[in-house]
Amino acid sequence: MKDADTLVGQWVRPGIRALAAYHVPDATGFVKLDAMENPYHWPPELVDAWLAQLRDVELNRYPDPRSPQLIETLRRVAGIPADQSVILGNGSDELIQVIIMALAAPGRVVMSVEPSFVMYRMIAGYADMAYVGVPLGEDFALDVDGFIRAMQEHQPAVVFLAYPNNPTGNRFPREDVEAVIQAAPGLVVVDEAYAPFADDSFLKDLGRYPNLVVMRTVSKQGLAGLRLGYLSGPAEWLSEFDKLRLPYNINVLTQASATFALEHHQVLEDQARAIRHDRGVLLDALAALPGLKVYPSEANFILFRVPQGQGNRVFQGLKDAGVLIKNLSPQGGVLADCLRVTVGRPEENARFMEALAGVLGSG
Ligand code: PMP
Numbered sequence: 001m002k003d004a005d006t007l008v009g010q011w012v013r014p015g016i017r018a019l020a021a022y023h024v025p026d027a028t029g030f031v032k033l034d035a036m037e038n039p040y041h042w043p044p045e046l047v048d049a050w051l052a053q054l055r056d057v058e059l060n061r062y063p064d065p066r067s068p069q070l071i072e073t074l075r076r077v078a079g080i081p082a083d084q085s086v087i088l089g090n091g092s093d094e095l096i097q098v099i100i101m102a103l104a105a106p107g108r109v110v111m112s113v114e115p116s117f118v119m120y121r122m123i124a125g126y127a128d129m130a131y132v133g134v135p136l137g138e139d140f141a142l143d144v145d146g147f148i149r150a151m152q153e154h155q156p157a158v159v160f161l162a163y164p165n166n167p168t169g170n171r172f173p174r175e176d177v178e179a180v181i182q183a184a185p186g187l188v189v190v191d192e193a194y195a196p197f198a199d200d201s202f203l204k205d206l207g208r209y210p211n212l213v214v215m216r217t218v219s220k221q222g223l224a225g226l227r228l229g230y231l232s233g234p235a236e237w238l239s240e241f242d243k244l245r246l247p248y249n250i251n252v253l254t255q256a257s258a259t260f261a262l263e264h265h266q267v268l269e270d271q272a273r274a275i276r277h278d279r280g281v282l283l284d285a286l287a288a289l290p291g292l293k294v295y296p297s298e299a300n301f302i303l304f305r306v307p308q309g310q311g312n313r314v315f316q317g318l319k320d321a322g323v324l325i326k327n328l329s330p331q332g333g334v335l336a337d338c339l340r341v342t343v344g345r346p347e348e349n350a351r352f353m354e355a356l357a358g359v360l361g362s363g
Contacts (some may be wrong), residue, residue, distance in 0.1 A: 008162055015128050020121065024148040030324035031351050033342040036166070036194075036301050038222035040271045040345070042264075050260050057256045065247040070255050073262045074230055075084045078216065084321030085204045085238035087338045090249045092193060092217040092229030093119055096160070099189060099213075099231075100127050109157035113142060115167060115328075115335055117191065120160045129256050132156065137336070140168040140295065140303075141316045144176040148183045162191040164198050167328055167340045171198055181209050187237065191215045194299035196272040197279070214238055220300055221268050223261055224252045275300050285353050289360060303328075307361070312335035317359030321353050 001008035009017070023035060027034065044048070069088050078088060085159065089095035098109060100123050110124035114133030124131040134150045137143040140355055151159070163169040181188045188211055190202040195216055202214050213233030228250065231238065261268065279297060286294045293305040306314045311329030318325060326340040343351060 010151075012031060013128065015125055019122070019125055025324065027324050028318070029347045031062075031344065031346060032324055033352055034326045034340075035224075036299070036342045037224050038219050038220060038268075038271055038275065038300070039340065039348060040222060040274070042267060046264060046267060047086075050257065053260050056255070057230045057252050059252060061252070063248050063250060063252045063255055064253060067250050067255050068249070070228075070259045070262075071230075071241065072258050077262045077265045077355050078146045078230075079203060080232045081164050081204070081206050083316070084144075084232050085235040087231050087238050087242050087245060088227040088250050089245070091227040092215050092231075093189065094227075094245075094249060095231045095241075096120065096189075097123050097126070098126060098241050099158060099187070100129060101244050102241050103187065104129050105157075109154045109156040109228070110158055110160070111154060112160040112162075113165065115140075115331065116160070117162050117166045117193075129157075132247055136165075136168070140165070140334075142172040142176050144179050146212045147180055151180070151184055152197055157186045159186070159188045160191055161188065161191065163200075163202065164194065166192045166299065167301075167303055167326070167335070167338075168306075169295055169299045169303050171200065171217040171298040174200055177202070178205075181212050184211055187211050187213065188359065189231075193217050193220055196221050196268070197276055197300045198298040209283035210234065210236075218261070222271055223258060223268075226258050226261075228254055228258050244323050250343065272300075275343050278346055278349060281306055281346070282320060282341070282343055282349050282353070285349075289357060291360060293318075301340050303338055303340050305338050308337060310360075311339065314356070314359050315339055316351070317362070318355050321358065323355045 067088050075086060091097065094121055104127035109130045109132055110120060111132045112120045114135050121131045132150060132154050134147045161180065163177060163178055177190065191282060192201055192214055195201055206212060213231055215229060215231050217229040282302060283294060286292055286302060291307045295303045311327065315327035328335040328338040328340055343349065
């Protein structure tokens with residue numbers, strides 16, 4: 001039977017039929033360094049205080065769709081300029097989806113750099129939009145002239161720039177991002193998922209450009225399980241996006257828990273500081289291993305390239321030793337033989353380094 005002869009083939013859009021579902025590997029039992037999570041929990045007294053607050057949460061009621069207390073806390077803790085609007089998403093993934101849904105129309109383009117966060121491309125596909133990934137240059141540098149030329153050619157409705165970028169870990173020069181914002185015909189989303197580990201941010205630039213919004217998440221900060229992203233920017237844009245946000249997208253447990261966690265943000269900031277420190281230790285240890293190319297990082301992960309043709313073998317060898325990282329080798333091209341490791345606890349990083357030295361030595 002031909003695909004078009006089945007009910008599913010007849011009705012599910014060809015663009016969706018061609019997609020593969022987002023795959024998350026089973027990490028049970030592994031030293032888990034694959035997903036840019038913060039490896040730390042909270043001190044027991046903080047856990048007790050949090051659980052005590054949850055007693056008052058009314059599970060029988062719908063959440064407040066405006067999440068006022070959480071937004072107020074986020075504004076204060078993140079330092080969002082008072083004249084800018086904020087909307088929340090069930091993870092920043094949902095915000096990407098809301099933005100793309102608002103701008104989608106036949107023939108319209110979503111643009112980013114290549115390689116970058118895969119959800120930009122995937123969600124553009126969900127909405128039947130065209131996606132253009134402008135290749136990064138040598139050592140994953142932003143080719144700003146090439147990017148501006150590509151914008152002139154494709155007139156993207158929206159540009160996503162991850163600042164720092166995933167999976168490469170580098171942060172593009174601020175002047176280059178500013179040049180992109182100024183030359184863009186439509187919206188520019190500066191995605192600051194890794195802000196807790198980076199030396200710069202565009203949050204303070206909101207209001208300087210009519211087409212700039214800044215997206216962040218609490219995921220890498222130690223709250224990945226809550227699923228909370230936030231978008232800040234001019235009310236003109238955000239009031240349109242808010243129409244597409246499902247009314248109860250931030251559930252009562254997330255509203256209460258994230259508000260509590262952000263009121264104790266010092267704990268999260270101390271954890272981020274430890275991760276930044278350990279990133280330096282891990283970068284030095286990786287750089288000392290012969291045969292690796294290690295890329296600089298302002299995120300909580302490090303990208304590195306193993307000798308030619310060894311990517312899949314090294315990834316599997318690490319897995320066999322009980323350490324799960326991210327294998328980018330199957331994507332090929334500029335990511336051939338590239339692996340990405342999240343900075344974990346010092347003892348997890350040591351286990352990873354020991355396993356990696358063993359696997360490389362046995363090649
Ligand atoms: N942006 C970037 C650049 C990311 O790397 C990620 C997650 N890996 C996200 C957004 C999504 O984050 P979340 O949905 O957990 O908020």
